[in-house]
Amino acid sequence: MKTYTVTGRFDVARGILQEFAKALNQGMLPNRFPDAGEAPEYNTVDATLWFFEAARAYLHYTKDQAFVRDVLYPRLAEAMDWHLRGTRYGIRADSDGLLLAGEPGVQLTWMDAKIGDWVVTPRQGKPVEIQALWYNAIRTLQELALRFGDVARAAQMDELALRARQSFVSRFWDAERGYLADNTDDSAIRPNQIFAVSLHYSMLDSERAGAVVDTVERHLLTPLGLRSLSPEDPAYRGHYTGGVYERDSAYHQGSVWLWLMGPFLTAYERVHPGSTRPRELMNGLRAHLREAGVGQLSEIADGDAPHTPGGCFAQAWSVAEILRFAAENNGNQAARPPDLLVEKKRKKANHVDSGDRSGRVVHLARVQ
Structure with a gap:
């Protein structure tokens, strides 16, 4: 979806976003859209989180505020509420602010190979890229809430983002080897950690972000x-x-x-x-x-x-x-x-996203 936006095909991007918004069910996008007479399959945890990023990018590049406010924002807020209280396949926000996902025998991330009953790459729990996408979705909804005057929602998202960021660094960061674990119980070096740096909103300071990129490049x-x-x-x-x-x-x-x-x-x-x-x-x-x-x-x-x-x-x-x-x-x-808060903040404080109080004030000033 995002590629249509960044290459200037705004009408196509808008049409896809509109159809995807209609397809949300219990706060989730389908993993596969149905052909005629078939039921959609909702066995995915990341598709909905990518929808937040696609909506953010669409607004940034098109300035189509009315469409995002009237069509996308209500559905994004609804999706967030479903994730907070819990939806299919054990997907729910945990008390530490991170996102839990998965049930035995079910693959919900892009690493979804399964042979019979054998799940080749089991990733039940808190996969690293899901946490990166989750944080990005939280901050995106906060950004939109501030833009559209939803002060209560913005405050809720800010508190959740700070909690998630603190938990993420403490649970995933391997200070000795300088990289992010693939899951809270899996220290394998996989590419999924790169999304903690590449996504618009990041939980990592510049030193950790650099270490992640170096590790991924090396291995x-x-x-x-x-x-x-x-x-x-x-x-x-x-x-x-x-x-x-x-x-x-x-x-x-x-x-x-x-x-x-x-x-x-x-x-x-x-x-x-x-x-x-x-x-x-x-x-x-x-x-x-x-x-x-x-x-x-x-x-x-x-x-x-x-x-x-x-x-x-x-x-x-x-x-x-x-x-x-x-x-x-x-x-x-x-x-x-995008020329948003985190990039300005990074240049001044050598951080990708500090998440501190001054950052939020600047963010509010920019989006208003």
Whole structure:
């Protein structure tokens, strides 16, 4: 959704957002929209949280305040209330301000491979990127509430965000090794932590954000995207080959995912502003445009060199994420990176998002 906005296709973005708002049920977007006569499937925890980010970006780039206020904001507030009190699949806010999600045998994140009853990458609990998305959603709703004069909602979101941020750092940050755990009970080095840096609102100060980017670059970065697991992990599988069992065993256990290059580049640009590295990595993807599907980007590739592409040869979210980054960082006037509080705050205080009282006052002044 966001890519349509940042590339200037505002009418398409608005239409999708409007349809998605209608599809919300018990505060959740479907994982798969139904064909005629079928029921939607709501087995996802991240789709709804991404909806908040899409709405925020749409307002920033289009200034279409009436649509966001009248159509999107009420549905976003309703979705937040459902998450606070609890909805399907055990999705609910915990007392520490973080978001719980999952039931045994159910995969709710993008790492959703399952073979029979075997969940290949079990992530029940508090996956790291879900917390990053959750915080981003909270701050986004706070931003909209302030803009639309919903003072009580803004105060509620501010309190929740501060609690979530404190809990997140204490529960996920590994100070000794300088990275974020993948879950509260899983210290694996995975790419999901990059969203704690790349999303618009971040819970990390600049030092931790830089350490996350460095760790991801060192363990996971390839010329095509990010590995789904560090090669140093005993569970790592470097080749996506064989039958269904063998392929699914490697799908999120080492395979490179091309769509993850987008958030990595955004995160890298934030901690190393002005670096030529993102452009070099983008140029490195050019050869792949002629490798599998002409003018397209694949779904995945082998974790081991030479990183042979696999899966879908034309994957929408791979293409979308690279387009998004290119539009936001190549001078597209309709797609300039958002100039909001956290970026101003970062330049002055060397923080991505301090979350302190002075920051909130500046934020209020900007959105009014």
